[in-house]
Amino acid sequence: MPARLCQSLAGGRIANVDTNYTKLVYPELSYRLSGILFAVHNELGRYANEKQYSDAIETKLKQLAITYEREQILPPSFGEESVGRNRIDFIVDDKIILEIKTKRIIGREEYYQIRRYLKAMSKNSEFS
Numbered sequence: 001m002p003a004r005l006c007q008s009l010a011g012g013r014i015a016n017v018d019t020n021y022t023k024l025v026y027p028e029l030s031y032r033l034s035g036i037l038f039a040v041h042n043e044l045g046r047y048a049n050e051k052q053y054s055d056a057i058e059t060k061l062k063q064l065a066i067t068y069e070r071e072q073i074l075p076p077s078f079g080e081e082s083v084g085r086n087r088i089d090f091i092v093d094d095k096i097i098l099e100i101k102t103k104r105i106i107g108r109e110e111y112y113q114i115r116r117y118l119k120a121m122s123k124n125s126e127f128s
Contacts, residue, residue, distance in 0.1 A: 026095050029066075033092060036060040050100045054089055057100070061092070068092045074120045088117050097121065 024030050040056040048056075054070070061068050074086040090098035097117050101110060 026093075029093055029096060032064065032066065033096065033098065036064070048102070050089075050102050053102065054100050057090065057098070061090075066093060069094075074117065077116060077120065086117070086120070088121070091121070 036057060040053060040060060044052060044056055058068070058070060069088075069091045071087045071089065072091055073084050074088065076083055077086070088097055089100045092098055097114065099110070099114055099117070103110070
């Protein structure tokens with residue numbers, strides 16, 4: 001069945017938006033996390049730093065009794081890499097890696113960072 005498409009006004013132009021959510025691996029948890037992220041952004045605005053966003057997200061996760069680990073240290077990915085260099089911001093319910101960024105645009109570097117994290121954590125992903 002083809003994905004249902006809707007049109008939305010985005011930046012003065014009409015854009016097609018895919019509303020077929022069947023590709024989400026953990027849809028219920030993903031929706032809850034999206035709600036948390038929007039609530040935190042609405043509370044703090046767009047000029048907070050990563051630590052402030054992370055603290056507010058942690059508070060919401062606790063309030064909703066969602067299990068998580070914060071700033072888990074990954075093992076070194078090569079021989080001379082120092083221990084503790086790579087830290088995952090949040091692992092939610094031992095299923096979803098949540099990496100907090102305060103950049104306006106997420107680039108290739110951040111994409112490859114999360115791919116490395118998925119591979120290191122052996123999380124279910126088509127990217128690892």
